[in-house]
Amino acid sequence: MIFTIDFIRDTFERFNRLLFQSSLPAPRFALSRSRQNFGMLRLKSIRTITGKTKKSDYTLACSVMYELTREEAEDVVIHEMIHYYIELYGLRDTSTHGQLFRAMMDMINAAYHRHITITAPDKPLTAEAKAPSGRLHFVFLADIEGMGMGYAAVASTRVLYMARRLHLIPRIRSWRLFASYSPALDNVPHVRSFKFYDAPPELVREIENKGEELGLQGDRIVPKKR
Ligand SMILES: [Zn+2]
Numbered sequence: 680m681i682f683t684i685d686f687i688r689d690t691f692e693r694f695n696r697l698l699f700q701s702s703l704p705a706p707r708f709a710l711s712r713s714r715q716n717f718g719m720l721r722l723k724s725i726r727t728i729t730g731k732t733k734k735s736d737y738t739l740a741c742s743v744m745y746e747l748t749r750e751e752a753e754d755v756v757i758h759e760m761i762h763y764y765i766e767l768y769g770l771r772d773t774s775t776h777g778q779l780f781r782a783m784m785d786m787i788n789a790a791y792h793r794h795i796t797i798t799a800p801d802k803p804l805t806a807e808a809k810a811p812s813g814r815l816h817f818v819f820l821a822d823i824e825g826m827g828m829g830y831a832a833v834a835s836t837r838v839l840y841m842a843r844r845l846h847l848i849p850r851i852r853s854w855r856l857f858a859s860y861s862p863a864l865d866n867v868p869h870v871r872s873f874k875f876y877d878a879p880p881e882l883v884r885e886i887e888n889k890g891e892e893l894g895l896q897g898d899r900i901v902p903k904k905r
Contacts, residue, residue: 680749681805682741684708690756691739698787703763706737713742714808717799718755720762734766744808751802754795757787761795806858806891816864817893818886819845821854821875828883829875832867841873842895848873856900857890 680686687708695703711719723736739759747755761783765772772779776797784795818832819841833841838856845854863885868876892903 680747680752681743681745681807682710682747682752684710686752687739687741687756690753691760694753694757694760698757698791699760699764703760703767706739706763709738709740711740711742712744712808713740714744717742717745717747717752717802718759720759720766722766734769737763737767739763744804745802746805747802750794751800754793757793758784758795758797761787806860814860814865816859816861816869818857818859818864818890819854819875820857820878820883820886821845822852823875824850824852826850826875826877828878828880830867830878830882830886831873831875832864832869834869834871837871839895839898839900842900843898845873856893856895857886858893859886859890861885861889 687710688705691703691705691708695701706720709721713719718739718741721736721738721740722734725733725735727733739756741752741755741759761780764770764783765779770779781797784797787793788795815835816832817835817838818830821829821831823829831841842856845851863882893900894903895901
């Protein structure tokens, strides 16, 4: 799944009740495009004339650049909630993820069977993250009798038309549709009809790994549920 504001808010509210006795006032919730952190707690820190530090404007932001499981995404929100708790109540820790942070994290992990960490696991990037500047392509991969794997990169205006008629072509045993920003597709021929080219294995892998699989649902092209 990919973070949404609703998911962050719901997760915050649920674990605020369960883990923090509802002691955390709702911060702002935001989505980020960070490639460094899954989650981040932002705040304003102002030194007053009396020399005290006043913290305010807390924002809990999560990155839309990564594909996480629901459990992992919840753990990211809880991780940031521990930071928030420590900041909000002015508790002292030995470092950003110091003894206090780790003690709270370990306690929650043990008591609630969570897997909160202080290191970001290696996770796949979302389609959005993989799309820096390239062109969007729609490409069919088909298992074709007497040919093997074939591909047809098609104009976006023809995707639905073709998806609805591919089953009528006898030699096509099965097909899949992908949206991809892969530069490997920038220079291949784009077709407007049922013309499939022989698909080299590297191209198939590129499309499968970096593309977003789509499917036909009624009269619409929709992302395939993972
Ligand atoms: Zn942290």
